[in-house]
Amino acid sequence: MSAMRHDVLAAQAVVDLAARADGFDVLELLHDLTTHAVSLLGVSSAGVTILDETGQVDYVTASDETCRRLEEDQLELDEGPCVDSTRTGNALAPVLLRADRPSRRRWPRFTPRALAAGITNVAAVPLRTPQHPLGALNLLSTGRVPTREDLCLAQVLADAAGVCLQHRQTLLAKDEVICELETALESRIVIEQAKGVLASRLGIDVEEAFVRLRGHARSRQQKLTELAAQITRGSVPAELDTVS
Secondary structure, eight states: OOHHHHHHHHHHHHHHHHOOOTTOOHHHHHHHHHHHHHHHHOOSEEEEEEEOTTSOEEEEEESSHHHHHHHHHHHHHTOSHHHHHHHHOOOEEEEEOOTTSHHHHHSTTHHHHHHHTTOOEEEEEEEEOSSOEEEEEEEEESSOOOOHHHHHHHHHHHHHHHHHHHTSSSSOOHHHHHHHHHHHHHHHHHHHHHHHHHHHHHTOOHHHHHHHHHHHHHHTTOOHHHHHHHHHTTOOOTTTSSOO
16 A cells, blocks of 8 residues: 555544544444554554443454454453553553563463464554543554554544544533443444344354444444344344345
């Protein structure tokens, strides 16, 4: 990709994340954040984790199943880059994962799981509104190590999403923003269930099921969470209920 085309795509991504129509789906915004991060930064996966209302780290979304499983592993183990970056609210410079490296001492149980999944380095930038820290955008890679410029762009993307969250209403208080993210956490569970229903019904993997869910929702300008809830209630649209 040429530098000029990359710059154009980056600018388009910032506009896409910062400017959403009223009543936008928070979960879809954050998933789009991970999609743009993977596309523009050359990382393998990206995910979003937040501090919930009880002060616990939780994951909201991930770009793929590998990232989702590793985010769940970190919550189970209570260690790992996503946990660290979310709790501190600070950027995490790229860390190489090697069995004989300091990363093994830093995250003794997470590092072997990440390596088994093919992930060789991790990094993160804060997800925040202009006034409040919320969580982190986490970057996982199987090879290429993000550069300083990559992390600057990752921060710009995360900040664009943060601005969008801040302006969901005229001015959201921190508690209201957290409430929006709590709703996204609940929506994530419904979407995971809908992915499973479609995957089982059509004999496809869950990543393909999610692609179909998003495509169907967007083509009909329907909220992804509404479509997912419909499917979990047993009402699968005819257009989705076909093997292709």
